[in-house]
Amino acid sequence: MDIYNDNERFISILSDYGFKVTFGNETDTTFLKKALQALISSNLSIREIKFFKNEISAITVDSRSGIYDIACVDENGNHFIVEMQLSEYPEFIQRMKFYALHRFNTMVKKGAYKFENLPKIYCIGILAKNIFPLIEDYHNIAVLRNHKNEIIDNQMTFVTLELSKFTKQLFDIQTDLDKLIYTMKNLHTVTDTSQFPTFWDEEWLKKAIHEVDLRAMTAEQKLAYEMAISANALAVKNENKKIEEIRLADKKEAIKKALKYGKLSIEEIADYNNISIDFVLAVQNETSNI
Template identity: 65%
Template sequence: MDLYNGHQRFISILSDYGFKVTFGNETDTRFLRKALQALIQSPVAIKHVEFIESEIPGLTKDSRSGVYDIACVDERGNQFIVEMQLSKYPDFIQRMKFYSFYRLNTLIRKGRYRFEGLPKIYCIGILAFNIFPHIPDYHNIAVLKNEKGELIDEQTTFITVELVKFKKRLTHVQTDLDKLIYTMKTIHKANKPKQFPQFWNEEWLEAAIKELDTRAMTPEKRMAYEMTLAANALAIENEQKKIEEVKKVTIRKLLLQGKLSIEEIADANDVTIEVVLEEKKGLSNK
């Protein structure tokens, strides 16, 4: 998935920059409020959202910390945590539980450890990949129910969107949720007005798309975007270096074991024979 491309008119919402200027836009929350309403499937409009602390500090020296992509609260006190996950993450639900339980614990402590009148917590995960292969739906809302499917509690609600499962054609896009997901999957592929669906003129989507339009960028926004590009390029380069170093360590261990041929080691680590020979040379010199 190419999220950054100099030839694209619109930046992908799924990119770091695109997510920040749409979902994370603190000066204009029209898109965020409508998107949250669609994601939690609420018939009641969200009139106001306030961004709150997104960092989870470790409570003890050995406890985990973390950072939400977005954390906010609406005018009724409902709490929202939004996470975007583009790479495969088999334990994503466990991470969502960790985030939501920390938020619940914070709310309880603020209420002097009282449980009555707690606001709802919506933990929303937007994923590029499939984490529920046994469930065909691309949008799922999970609450606590018994074995008969009867509601036990909905104070904490988990919402997941698996983008890879959304395959609706434009003619079948009707709901705000479908408009949101369709836009997230296609905005960076659209360059000409004839490619724009009519619903992109709706106020909430129009506000977001304006932020993603490279032609409408101010010099300040252009600089912020280019800095994000540079940061992502550096992160990818560093990650690649880490992968290559891990491979070299594995190759050296296999060479020392002497059980596999040069060709077998190269094939097992997806490298050329020359790379293995270079590592063998280095071991010989030592």
């Protein structure tokens, strides 16, 4: 999913900057309130949203992926944690559990370890890649249920949105959730307002679109956007370097084991591990010097 385009008119909402100025817009929460309502499939409008920061460890700017996370609470005390994930992350649900349980523990501690009348926690994950390959639905809401599918507890709710599974065409868009997903996936590909679907004139989406319209940005906003792109590029470079270091470390361990068993030749070890003979020899030399 290409979220940066040199010829773009609109910045992708999935980008660092785009997510921050739409979902994370603390000045005007019109878009966020409607988006949250759609994501949790609620018939009740959210009237107020208040952001809170630095209360949940790791709910900050992720320097590795450059994605902004959001933590906020509505007028009824319901807590929302929203996390974006663009790269592959099969264990993403475990991270969501960590965030939700951290917030739960914070609530209990502040309440002098009382468990009654706790506000709800909605942990929402918006993912560019799939994490549930065996589930067809792109939007899933999960609470604690028994073997008969009866609700045991819904104080903590996990919501996942897998964008790559959403394949609806414009003529199929009906719900606010569909409108939200379609906008997130397609806005940055539009170059002219004449291409706008009619629902992009709805107030909540109109405000979000305005925030990522390059032609409507001030010089300071454009500078912030350019800095976000630069920071993201550096973060991706550093992340790829870490991934490569981990990959090579795994290769070294595999080579060491193969050398120890002595059943394969140097050439066979290199071929099996898809690395050079020189790399195998270097590991062999390193091992012999220990």
